[in-house]
Amino acid sequence: MARRLLIAAALLLAVSSCGSEESSLEPLKVKTVTGVKTATVQSTTVEEKETFSGTVIPDQEIFISPKVVGYLIEVKATPGKKVKKGEVLAVIDSSDIRPDVEKAKAGIKEIEAALKEISQAMEEVRAHRRAAEANLLLAEKTYRRFEELLKADAVSKQKFDEVKTQYEAAKANLEAVKAKEAQLKEREKALLAKKEQIEADLKKASAYLSYTYLKSPVDGVVLQKLVDSGNLVSPQTPVFKIGTYPLKVRAFIDNTYAGKIHVGDKVTVKVKGLKLVGTVSEVDRSSDPVSHKFGVKVTLPEAPNVIPGTYAVIEFPISSRKEISIPASAVYRVGSLEYVFVIENGTAHLRLIKTGKRKGDRVTVISGLHEGETIAVSGVSKLCDGAKVEG
Template structure:
């Protein structure tokens, strides 16, 4: 019994001690509690690049159409049977190259005939001149009348005119005979043949024999806004302007040429001015009728500041970028973009050379966000993932 009473007393004291501790905890003053410090936000992984300074070309961009430098429809100037084709379709030819031949026999016979007439009349003229000399000598001695000499002189003049007419006939027959050889009037590339050997070709055939198109050099017509006209004229006064032609996807440079002229009037309906450039086109990358993108090199910005184009973000107040400060935080910076070309943005205002801007991962950033720059393979994977996300709807 005595041991039981002692045990009950110990448990009662323990209970009272627990109740007091609970009471003390419930009535403790708030000012005496220790507050836990908030955890720092994790750094956001981003891909970054530095602002670089170098000479940057300034382009005016437009769309143009390639046109042949010269185009000629090879037609026959005489009628006759086509006896020979001397070219293949798509062949490159030079000026004067033989393309086809018409049966020359009728025209050769005509030339022989008028040549014989000329020889006959020359012989008669020679005899008449000799007679005139004899009559003149006899007249001087009193053995012939002046009438006889005058008549002979008139006959000589008549035969001289006949010979001149014969010579013209011979020249005409030679020209007709030369027309039996159809040659290329310009250097270029032949198109589709319009008539086959054995057929009769006529001067009135609408399609002629073939079309020859000159593509070395070649021309390009393109348009630009009329607001750029004064700027173009000022630069043309300093020297020839370079024109670059690109494929429609802007991935392949097709050639470089020189601006030849600015058209003498502005299209009122579109507010544009037409320009013409000439390209050597040695590689034949430009083809008549081809639609291309055009860049007119108007100026070169010395020590221009450039950043990768993905760094520039559109905002309500204009373009901006995220600049990484020395303490590893991203800060919003408004910028003025002069142009975006070949994946690079030329910055007029807002950045300085050597600063670091975010080029991938901006969608997770806010002003002052801590960032962690990715490099190497990690940066490449991040950019590839962003590219996939931008394509998937």
């Protein structure tokens, strides 16, 4: 009851202020006020957020070990260094492997020289064979002709024997050339087989030699260096731990939020003074029976200064609501009461409102106003209930 009386008194005070200069014996005139700015009341969607602590982690963690046994003689990568796929991270002593490579290369060079000589010899033998075949063809024709002449007693037996001897010699010469050609081919075949074997040995030795350069198999960042220079390493020795991109934030969320966080949701991540928009990429389907929390992973956009292990804060939107805020200049105060002037058909109507938090030059309205209504936002001290408003 007391509140109603207070409101009534305030309204009477506001109304009487409009006509304070008028005589109480004269009829009340409606006051017209100019220079008043108005605005339409609008609502905005406000998201209710909950924050959780997390840690930046790589997409994957890979342990890198050598494929050969040897002493680590040089370390090129240190923790925190970003590396590219194929980049050399460390070097292993190759003194036991390199001689095998050099020996194989020398063997191949020697065989190639021998093959070159054989190739030249083959060209000569082929030329001899062509000449021997031509000579045999001529000797055979001569022999056949003298054979017919001998039958007709047109040539002496001695002359025929001479021609026959030349024919037999031509055949023997061709066979000798063919034998030489076959011999060269066999030698060439043996050399090629030997070269193939040495090339296989060279390939194997070269592979082992390449293994003495420990390379990154992925683009990523060095998380740990596990072995120092000078130590003996083997395929069972992890030397580096590499993390891959994109980076993620791992956080553990209270069970009360189960079902409210989904893969694909966009969330705000604060890390190292940066405010990033991440995407929920994993949500655990079960929670820890002790902590009653479930794990969530949020994939981060590229952020050059962020490294695995960094502390991060994730803001998850839990719910949303409509909120009305108006310029603080629109609020008309009478004592502890707050009013606004609602403009309807060019007339100002004083209305009691309840406000909440102030944000900069705006104030939140908890009750008393509705979206779409028009209110005065400047010159409110010149207004009174029922006043006519002109722009």
